[in-house]
Amino acid sequence: MLLIPCPHCGPRPEIEFRCGGEAHIARPAAPAEVGDADWAQYLFYRTNPKDVHAERWLHAHGCQRWFNALRDTASDRIIAIYAMGEPRPAVPSPIVPAQGGGDGRKSAVVIPPTPNPSPQGGGEEC
Amino acid sequence: MRRFSLRTLVSEALTGHEGWERQWRAPEPKAAYEAVIVGGGGHGLATAYYLAKEHGLANVAVLEKGWIGGGNTGRNTTIIRSNYLQDESAAIYEHALKLWEGLSQQLNYNVMFSQRGVMMLAHNTHDVQSLKRHIYANRLNGIDNEWLSAQEAKAFCPPLNIAPDIRYPVVGAALQRRGGVARHDAVAWGYARGADAMGVDIVQNCEVLGFRRGSDGAVAGVETSRGYIATPRVGVVAAGHTSVVMARAGLRLPLESFPLQALVSEPVKPVFPCVVMSNTIHAYISQSDKGELVIGAGTDQYVSYSQQGGLHIVTHTLEAICELFPQFSRLKMLRNWGGIVDVTPDRSPIIGRTPIPGLYVNCGWGTGGFKATPGSGHVFAHTIARAEPHPINAPFTLDRFHTGRLIDEAAAAAVAH
Numbered sequence: 001m002l003l004i005p006c007p008h009c010g011p012r013p014e015i016e017f018r019c020g021g022e023a024h025i026a027r028p029a030a031p032a033e034v035g036d037a038d039w040a041q042y043l044f045y046r047t048n049p050k051d052v053h054a055e056r057w058l059h060a061h062g063c064q065r066w067f068n069a070l071r072d073t074a075s076d077r078i079i080a081i082y083a084m085g086e087p088r089p090a091v092p093s094p095i096v097p098a099q100g101g102g103d104g105r106k107s108a109v110v111i112p113p114t115p116n117p118s119p120q121g122g123g124e125e126c
Numbered sequence: 127m128r129r130f131s132l133r134t135l136v137s138e139a140l141t142g143h144e145g146w147e148r149q150w151r152a153p154e155p156k157a158a159y160e161a162v163i164v165g166g167g168g169h170g171l172a173t174a175y176y177l178a179k180e181h182g183l184a185n186v187a188v189l190e191k192g193w194i195g196g197g198n199t200g201r202n203t204t205i206i207r208s209n210y211l212q213d214e215s216a217a218i219y220e221h222a223l224k225l226w227e228g229l230s231q232q233l234n235y236n237v238m239f240s241q242r243g244v245m246m247l248a249h250n251t252h253d254v255q256s257l258k259r260h261i262y263a264n265r266l267n268g269i270d271n272e273w274l275s276a277q278e279a280k281a282f283c284p285p286l287n288i289a290p291d292i293r294y295p296v297v298g299a300a301l302q303r304r305g306g307v308a309r310h311d312a313v314a315w316g317y318a319r320g321a322d323a324m325g326v327d328i329v330q331n332c333e334v335l336g337f338r339r340g341s342d343g344a345v346a347g348v349e350t351s352r353g354y355i356a357t358p359r360v361g362v363v364a365a366g367h368t369s370v371v372m373a374r375a376g377l378r379l380p381l382e383s384f385p386l387q388a389l390v391s392e393p394v395k396p397v398f399p400c401v402v403m404s405n406t407i408h409a410y411i412s413q414s415d416k417g418e419l420v421i422g423a424g425t426d427q428y429v430s431y432s433q434q435g436g437l438h439i440v441t442h443t444l445e446a447i448c449e450l451f452p453q454f455s456r457l458k459m460l461r462n463w464g465g466i467v468d469v470t471p472d473r474s475p476i477i478g479r480t481p482i483p484g485l486y487v488n489c490g491w492g493t494g495g496f497k498a499t500p501g502s503g504h505v506f507a508h509t510i511a512r513a514e515p516h517p518i519n520a521p522f523t524l525d526r527f528h529t530g531r532l533i534d535e536a537a538a539a540a541v542a543h
Contacts, residue, residue: 039528050367050369050431055429074431076434
């Protein structure tokens with residue numbers, strides 16, 4: 001289970017959250033003018049990287065607010081948390097936190113690396 | 127290939143079992159092949175087997191990053207059934223089920239296919255309507271599936287708790303008697319042995335790092351961790367890592383990879399005669415021939431390649447198992463693991479051409495690919511050999527996500543299965 005640092009409530013267990021999938025997928029502004037291939041890209045195609053993944057989370061059983069996270073899908077380690085609507089912080093990690101801008105929004109919270117739990121050996125069912 | 131038979135077994139028994147040969151070679155990759163299969167799981171090995179067996183293409187390599195059958199082939203819960211709702215799905219899974227029925231004989235390798243019946247439980251009115259709709263659709267497609275009352279379900283599977291006062295009482299079940307389980311490793315090994323005997327090179331510890339394309343844009347070969355291999359045809363069958371491999375060809379796919387967990391109990395005497403699944407409360411269970419109860423859980427909610435999932439997912443499943451089968455609450459669980467499953471938006475696979483000529487893909491089997499292994503390999507081999515899909519996989523194109531002709535099994539089986 002992931003320990004997810006909600007920017008508003010602090011670290012909370014994953015069962016309080018709902019993952020909203022890949023972040024920064026913008027609905028085309030004028031859907032009627034978008035061709036089938038581009039519409040399919042918006043609806044169905046995903047980056048699915050074995051690398052740093054930008055994704056949306058909802059603290060459903062907490063503050064009920066959305067935020068973005070950068071997570072390494074190979075280790076499941078959460079690298080950074082940032083607000084909805086903010087651009088994706090620079091990668092690769094370690095990320096230098098942006099200095100607070102004048103727009104009143106929180107800048108990205110960078111999570112210091114913690115030792116990864118050793119990956120589980122490849123089990124096999126017989 | 128030395129065939130397995132009673133005669134060879136007796137002769138080996140008399141001579142100290144010293145004459146058994148290696149079941150497949152460990153060849154160095156050649157400079158060029160007629161076709162290259164990327165991924166040495168069940169689906170990839172079956173593809174190579176049928177390329178050689180049915181299409182005369184034996185100058186083929188299967189490139190496997192790790193060891194054959196070490197991914198989802200060795201991690202699934204081995205359930206086999208064909209009672210899918212949509213006509214296209216029913217056709218491909220039934221094609222696979224028919225191949226399963228003769229597979230041990232065809233491969234001369236005991237895949238321990240056991241048609242002990244797959245029973246899917248209904249817990250509420252919606253489940254009843256949904257399962258009955260499946261039953262009627264299956265019968266129209268010539269696939270066996272029948273409705274059981276709760277009492278009949280209990281008679282078929284005596285450990286089942288049909289008490290009316292549990293949180294999700296069993297109100298009935300759909301039973302596919304031809305469904306069952308098989309020994310997953312044997313499927314990979316049997317196909318590997320058969321393909322190798324026909325000349326297919328199975329190259330393990332060989333990762334595909336990139337694709338080389340000719341001036342016409344078509345595939346010319348693959349860069350691997352063991353050198354460049356020229357080939358005009360590449361079939362990518364990389365399951366959870368398909369997006370990673372295809373990104374090396376510059377392609378994005380409508381896939382997301384999630385961890386899917388399973389676990390086994392300590393081995394006990396035969397107590398469980400069939401396969402029981404419940405989509406509503408996310409649990410499925412059978413007993414292996416070794417005696418372990420084999421239990422499958424659902425996927426985690428986030429994209430991951432870590433081959434491990436959250437303990438709360440497994441807990442959720444075990445709570446359901448303990449309610450349906452209270453006597454199992456005292457069993458100890460021995461092992462728990464995860465595999466990475468590639469899920470499409472409509473929960474149906476993608477089997478066919480890609481925008482790059484000569485590059486084919488077989489992916490998106492999501493949480494239920496093991497059951498399709500023979501059928502998947504069979505139609506994918508046809509697709510690669512003839513550069514056009516077999517009628518059974520023709521609807522499973524990549525461009526269905528552009529045209530809108532989805533094969534929507536998401537509502538029908540949106541749970542691990």
